[in-house]
Amino acid sequence: MKQQMFKKSRLAWLVGSAAVLLYGGTAVAAELSVCIDKSSPTAAMDSGLAHAIATQEANTLALHEFDGSGGGDDDGFSMKEFGKLAKATCSLVLGFPVDADSKSTPPGVLATTPYGHTGFVLVTPKGSKATTLDQLPKNTDVAVTYQTTPNLYFVDHPGVNADIHLTDDDALSALEKRKVHAAMLWQPTVVHYLVGKHEAARFSYHELDEPHAQFNLVALYDAEHAPAAMEFEKAIAALTESGQLAKLLAPYAQAGLAMPSSRGKSAMLKRSAVEGGIDRLCGSKKSSAKTDATPPALFTSTQADSGKIKYLTYCAMCHGPTLQGRAGPALTGPNFASAKAKFHVSEVFTIVANNMPATSPGTLAHEDYVEIMAFLLQQNGYPAGDKALTFEDATKSKVKLLYRAGPIDNK
Ligand code: HEC
Incomplete structure (x- = not known):
């Protein structure tokens, strides 16, 4: 089920044709080679960041684009593919979102320190005073996309109603046409859509303090490219210092680290308190396994x-x-x-x-x-x-x- 929820949250990247733009071709000066997903709504941001990092490092840039959309095939970009990209195609895969609550990265690759954060946001028309779900008027319809994480948030917020759409575009269009007065969507998708329509100024978005809403952006790399990752971290530090990083990420993401959701934390605390209680009552871990069996x-x-x-x-x-x-x-x-x-x-x-x-x-x-x-x-x-x-x-x-x-x- 978790898998299904995440299918549409931009983690399901698909491999397509990888356009390779090699600058120079021969092994002359040091080169920074970066993979970005051209189908991701953050593609422009990722490529802007890659250029800025290369400039900062005084390296030439080789940008490798891969297509994560899969062209209608819904099987998803298997997490293993990132390992292949990072090993064979480029030294860094930029813009990978890591859930701040569960922190899982694809198998076989390493991740840099997060340089920015983004995630699912509450989108409202400009002028609306609500910045959280609980501040919305009772019975507000909130548009969400089918099989995305925010569908779960209605459980804790019975005051608002789910208005489920098949695609992000449908959910956004409901908001744009004011059929609904709020939506919970992936921030880069919202930005991409609204900027494309020159409507970004009509809406505001607010980070959601809900489980699995916050994501950190990292660069993925294979162990053999550890030196490139260290150079990347240094360049990020310099861009942070100069204030450039925030500008490079806006409006798709914010610079710096996302905090895990406080709701996630309290839910986890509650859960372990309950389990701890059961364990204490039953005496041992074995007996809790027995509870599960019957x-x-x-x-x-x-x-x-x-x-x-x-x-x-x-x-x-x-x-x-x-x-x-x-x-x-x-x-x-x-x-x-x-x-x-x-x-x-x-x-x-x-x-x-x-x-x-x-x-x-x-x-x-x-x-x-x-x-x-x-x-x-x-x-x-x-x-x-x-x-x-x-x-x-x-x-x-x-x-x-x-x-x-x-x-x-x-x-
Ligand atoms: C018009 C289609 C439709 C009908 C009718 C419908 N559902 Fe659903 N149901 C959905 C969709 C779409 C989702 C996925 C929404 C989401 O992303 O959480 C869903 C999600 C669920 C989930 C959550 C599953 C999960 O993996 O998170 C449960 C449980 C569920 N439905 C039960 C029911 C029950 C019980 C009924 C009958 C009373 C029902 N549904 C009727 C479309 C429908």
Whole structure:
């Protein structure tokens, strides 16, 4: 599920033809060779920065462009490809965004110290006083793009409504036409779109203090190019000192390091407090693994049965009759309820009850949502029992949602 959320957040870069612009060609003076993704909304910023770094280092620049868009193929640029680029094509890959909350970089490559930060922002028309989700008037529709991280933020902010669009352009166009008065989108995408239409002055954006909203920009490199990375860091320090860095990154990103979100932190603290408590009660780590192996019975089989019919009526057109996913993501299986996603029943239920069905969120009766949740749990391998699930239980349940039927990856 995490994977799906990130698919559209510019981490899914695809390899295409790599246009290679070699200046000189022979090994004369020292050369800085940099890879940039020409399909990224930050391409202009990345190339501007590459030129400034080369000038600072008194090196010639060899700019290698790769196409991360994949031309409609949605398989994504595999993270491994960055290793290949960094090893064989260039000494630095510029502009790679690293989630400030999870800090994961592609395998096999190293990352420089972050030189700037960007991320998902709250976009509002100029003049709006709200700078956070909670400051928006109650029931404001907030445009987001399908399968991007900000879809998750509605769970913690029930006062605003999700207005889900298939593409960033659709979400932006809803905002531009004032069909909605706020949107949560990837800052470089917003800037790219609005600057292109000469409309940047009509909107303001605010960094979101939410989990996985803040990203640091780093250059990726292979260990054998460590000297180039050190030179890069020195050049960045000089550009920071002279005040040039901030200008080179604006308006796509800000100079300096992003702070991890305070929400992410408090959620993490809460989670470890709960787990610590369970561990203390049960005595050892082994027993918490045992808790995972025998999931509690949260609902009755009658609930799951009528939940199935309601699921088929209200949800199947988007999530598929066997929950395999269609326009909406799969709702069963290890990709949905994976250990990585760290979902609890309450979180999934809140998404279902507040944001679903995507076309008319929150319109079903409480009982319908509860029975559909019972069906979802059943389909993910949870047993039925004697006690019926209530709306309140489902909203509060801290039981972990982990797919248990079929081939489980036991980690
Ligand atoms: C019109 C299409 C549509 C309908 C109908 C619909 N959904 Fe969704 N659903 C979506 C889309 C699109 C997403 C992905 C949104 C996002 O990015 O979070 C989604 C996301 C979800 C998620 C979060 C999954 C995840 O991996 O994060 C759950 C749970 C869910 N839907 C349950 C339901 C249930 C239950 C119903 C029926 C009450 C339902 N949906 C009806 C389109 C739909």
